[in-house]
Amino acid sequence: MKMDAFRYSKKVLEHFRNPHNMGEIKDADGIGRVGNPVCGDVMYLYIKVKDNVITDVKFQTFGCVAAISSSSILTDMIKGMTIEEAEKLTKDDVLKKLDGLAPVKLHCSVLAVEALRKAIGDYRKRKNSERQRNC
Amino acid sequence: MRVYLDNAATTRVDPAVAEEMKKYLTDIYGNASSLHAFGREAREALERARESIAKKINANANEIVFTSGGTESDNLAIQGICLAKKKGKLLTSTIEHPAVNNTMLAVKERGFGVVKLAVDSEGFLNLDALQDELSGDVILVSIIHGNNEIGTVQDMKAISEIVHDKGSILHMDCVQSFTKVPIDVKKTGVDMISMASHKIHGPKGVGALFVREGIEIEPLFYGGPHEFGKRPGTENVAGAVAFAKAAELMTANEISKIKSMRDYLVRELLEVEDSLLNGPGIDNPNRRLVNNANITFKYIEGESLLYKLDDYGIAVSTGSACSSRSLKPSHVLSAIGLDHKIIHGTVRMTFGRFNSMEETKYAVEKIKLCVDELRQISPFKHSFDNYDVKG
């Protein structure tokens, strides 16, 4: 689909108007904090993991319509996924769910995926240090 | 309710202006250069419009050149001087509209020297820097009079004195300031000023360049002897008449009404926690355009706020990087030294004659609501601590 710059799809606007899973998880098992050095957007992603499955997820975003809707849809997508499944998600999966973004806004979907990767990384790190502590 | 707070972008044509214009489309449609009665009627109307615009800035009628708008006026002033002088240096500021900025870039590529002068934190030109950069080879100084983003109104007289002291020529882009700030070309001595009709409730596609008698500029294109040889092409009589009518309707009373709505909005929005006014204070109408408000709401991003307000029928604009195709934040907001994350949450609200206090109150209420909602989404609540996360 050809996207006109700054004309957002219905799906994008839906998520922007009514973002899902917005907020903070105080006792998160993994947190991904990313910033976009180009546009200045910042995204935080919090995940709760039980038996290797993402049971809860929340986000906080300082950014534009595309950034907010990318974070919102990503949280919907990963809830219930195993860590391995979530890790395989790419920006194209996010874009498909959003019915596309204008070329200048593609980086917003990248940011969401980066936040997820970081949250998973953080989760693994915590788990490893827990294991070491238990030894 | 629909509230249009983007009057710096363009304005609604006043129905009285449209009515007047229509007459010159369907009834008095002659070519102003024709000798017959049809032509003479059109000529009379055109010259009346010219007189009227001239009077607004205390110029002589033969110093007003009608153009297609602000962009053309800026180009005619800058390129017109370059074509006439053939070589030399030009001075401009860091907060110009693209109509000047990109024209400067173009003449630079053609071999002219271009120096951009800095502004202070409110957007006022550094007059010492101007003085220092002025030398015998400066063929033109072009400075924006009323800034389209932050509303800063430069001191035309002070700039003009410095420029003329060194024997150079001064052009000012008055596209935003014309009719909102008193302009007197005789008292200030400014040599050229750009004006546009669509910023003051006139139609798009018409504007004017004041060119002081004796200032030599070359036209940008060639044709008949219209507009004193400076701008060929059959005159846009209906446009010129409408432009003049629109200017006449910008009365002192209307200006003060606009200012009181703007002032109310700014005072109310500055009550919001962690909000800042960008540009000069709102009290002095000779230092800030009376219709301009430019406010940062920390911890949120301007494009998001724009779309939220759009859902409520409220139209604003933003200087945030996210709203530009280049992903660069506004060069004006950068030039006054605002930090990247402060620029991120900037919205501009600009008033016109057709706004009402009722609309203003509605807008204030919805802006507060939307800022609050977006702050709930934001990871930052009361400070930008830990902003610099690595990507």
Ligand SMILES: Cc1ncc(COP(=O)(O)O)c(C=O)c1O
């Ligand atoms: C300061 C300034 N200069 C020039 C222009 C260009 O005018 P126009 O749109 O009439 O070409 C504008 C408006 O966009 C402006 O705000």
